[in-house]
Amino acid sequence: MANSAQTQELVYLVTGGCGFLGEHVVRMLLQREPRLRELRIFDLHLGPWLEELKTGPVQVTAIQGDVTQAHEVAAAVAGAHVVIHTAGLVDVFGKTSPETIHEVNVQGTQNVIEACVQTGTRFLIYTSSMEVVGPNIKGQPFYRGNENTPYEAVHRHPYPCSKALAERLVLEANGREVLGGLPLVTCALRPTGIYGEGHQIMKDFYHQGLRLGGRLFRAIPASVEHGRVYVGNVAWMHVLVARELEHRAALMGGQVYFCYDNSPYKSYEDFNMEFLGPCGLRLVGTRPLMPYWLLVLLAALNTLLQWLLRPLLLYAPLLNPYTLAVANTTFTVSTDKARRHFGYEPLFSWEESRTRTIHWVQTAEGSA
Ligand SMILES: NC(=O)C1=CN([C@@H]2O[C@H](COP(=O)(O)OP(=O)(O)OC[C@H]3O[C@@H](n4cnc5c(N)ncnc54)[C@H](O)[C@@H]3O)[C@@H](O)[C@H]2O)C=CC1
């Protein structure tokens, strides 16, 4: 990629660069990739915060575009050395149709791959998800698993199905010849549930707690463990992979890596309380206040209501059979593959990740 570590000669493209993760990747690249000459940010919706980035030494190019439009993607990719493809539809609440989720997540990814091949871009990093593995439809636990842990990865929900298909496309594209004759080098990163500044669901729980008089009610047993990862560390892993992919192409090409850090394993709700507690909320109950069968019933009822109300309004509550199953299934990763392959260490300690997230919840308080 670069002849000298000090020259600014690289062009990067971040798709979905205005999303929750994408913004952190963009900011991290500007802070920690000294060889960057131009940073292209491609997103369906461009954020106003991009303006402040345009005054720095790196040329920041904002491109409003749609990954489902092959020509728009090809135009954005042309001339880029590295593509970080984070754009995607993260919908587990039934807000969008399964067809749209497939179009954006699978066809969009295919468009990114073809654009790399046609224009000669050699390095592609794909933001996949733990959901590619599980939890599966049987709700089997994945306990301290790594990239090689056997697990029956069977899905029905459109989101994990689309991420699994897209990940496979990216991995299969590794080694394809790009314009100019050199091979494409790809890899996929699989974050677990991401938290940190900009995490919309965390904000939703916070506002729900405020509405309930500073309380949240435990729904899931504390014994169900989730592995979560701080957004700054996910962004850092993307930046490191992008940096190392050329020099370690034989080792890293076609590989998947879970995104992990030192955040503690806890239930989804107990983990959220690490941030919402210091913001004044309380989680009521040491055990779930409702029996599980009732939650299952409510989740099914929500699905029915969503379907009935669809012609009139969009009803998309947090609780549905899929989110309940994910929330109620242990899924924790324990791996050092990223450390072994490209020297990844979390950039932010758990204490720092926690402090930053608490600060964000407190300051974002007014913006529901
Ligand atoms: N949030 C999480 O806990 C996790 C997210 N991921 C993956 O990380 C990636 C980023 O997710 P988040 O930042 O959480 O989501 P997000 O919704 O905040 O960001 C996605 C971005 O993609 C853009 N986008 C959507 N459709 C597009 C299209 N057709 N063309 C161009 N841009 C489009 C959106 O405008 C948005 O800015 C996704 O691929 C997601 O599957 C993986 C694991 C966990």
Ligand SMILES: CC(C)CCC[C@@H](C)[C@H]1CC[C@H]2[C@@H]3[C@H](O)CC4=CC(=O)CC[C@]4(C)[C@H]3CC[C@]12C
């Ligand atoms: C009221 C319910 C009982 C609790 C609802 C919590 C759920 C909304 C969330 C519990 C687990 C979350 C998912 C998990 O963190 C893994 C994910 C990975 C992704 O790639 C996308 C997001 C998500 C599916 C995430 C979505 C919200 C939960 C289901």
